Amino acid sequence: MWLSAILRCHSISQARKEVGLSARGAAQSLLRLREHFRDELVVVDKRGLTLTPVAMRLRPRVESALEAIDRILTASAPEPERFTLAMPDHQALLLVGKLTAYFRKASPSTSLRPVIGLTNALVKLENGEVDLVLGNANDAPVGFFRRTLPGIPTICLCRRGHMGKGHEFDYSELAQFTSLRINATDNANVADAFDGLDLIQPPSNRTLKVPDIHTAAVLLQQTDAVLVVPVTTAKCLIERYELDSLALSGKKLPEYKVGLIWHERGHRDEVHTGARNILSSFIANEPSGEGRHAVSS
Numbered sequence: 001m002w003l004s005a006i007l008r009c010h011s012i013s014q015a016r017k018e019v020g021l022s023a024r025g026a027a028q029s030l031l032r033l034r035e036h037f038r039d040e041l042v043v044v045d046k047r048g049l050t051l052t053p054v055a056m057r058l059r060p061r062v063e064s065a066l067e068a069i070d071r072i073l074t075a076s077a078p079e080p081e082r083f084t085l086a087m088p089d090h091q092a093l094l095l096v097g098k099l100t101a102y103f104r105k106a107s108p109s110t111s112l113r114p115v116i117g118l119t120n121a122l123v124k125l126e127n128g129e130v131d132l133v134l135g136n137a138n139d140a141p142v143g144f145f146r147r148t149l150p151g152i153p154t155i156c157l158c159r160r161g162h163m164g165k166g167h168e169f170d171y172s173e174l175a176q177f178t179s180l181r182i183n184a185t186d187n188a189n190v191a192d193a194f195d196g197l198d199l200i201q202p203p204s205n206r207t208l209k210v211p212d213i214h215t216a217a218v219l220l221q222q223t224d225a226v227l228v229v230p231v232t233t234a235k236c237l238i239e240r241y242e243l244d245s246l247a248l249s250g251k252k253l254p255e256y257k258v259g260l261i262w263h264e265r266g267h268r269d270e271v272h273t274g275a276r277n278i279l280s281s282f283i284a285n286e287p288s289g290e291g292r293h294a295v296s297s
Helices: 002-008 012-019 023-037 053-074 089-106 121-127 171-176 183-189 213-222 231-241 270-284
Strands: 042-045 048-051 081-087 110-116 132-137 144-148 154-159 179-182 207-210 227-230 243-245 259-263
Touching (some): 154 213, 227 231, 231 243
């Protein structure tokens, strides 16, 4: 910067003010430059500073180098690649931390962007807003891929001290309790992705819709409502909210069904393939092969 100022300014005092040097500092810096280039560089006369032939040759090179440095320093950093995953909130509770750790190790330039809820998920897959959907679909356009994962065992959550504790219930007998429903699963009757959580809830004349899994957990703490969830989700909620579960007899609770849905655009992408495989492993505890199911719209 000092060399550039000397070559551009008409006086030593003007050059040192531009870079913030004292008179002594400017003199010492000019001496070092003269020793380095083995040339006077500037000559002080009545007209100010006159550049020597060596300095005249240096000036365009110095200006070019400074412009290159300025471009490097001011250039905006490239946007990190994003992997966008749409999923129900009760699965996000378990998976976001694990997937973030996976991307940090496998693809540090890729950041995970979770989208909670499955509304318009297939449309978002088609237009590129989402890279992968964790859910189910009754129908999907041609060009989508799906992987069905093994069913996950479920249990019936309740509060500690629930009126049903100490008794065994058949699945159908759970109808006597208020059954919670999470709004994120409202897509089951439309041509879109949906969560399978509603499909495993016991039939009941008393249902209560809640916006998310955390609200459901708080209501479980405070009422005699029940909620059937995958065992993996149940373990997390029991520890976090100090919940309990009801003992059931007879027919087992239905399994929670879930799968992966993605667009052919990312089918061969190495990072996307790795994310699908690791997600399958997290959920099903075993690898699962990929199969293509192109379903006409």
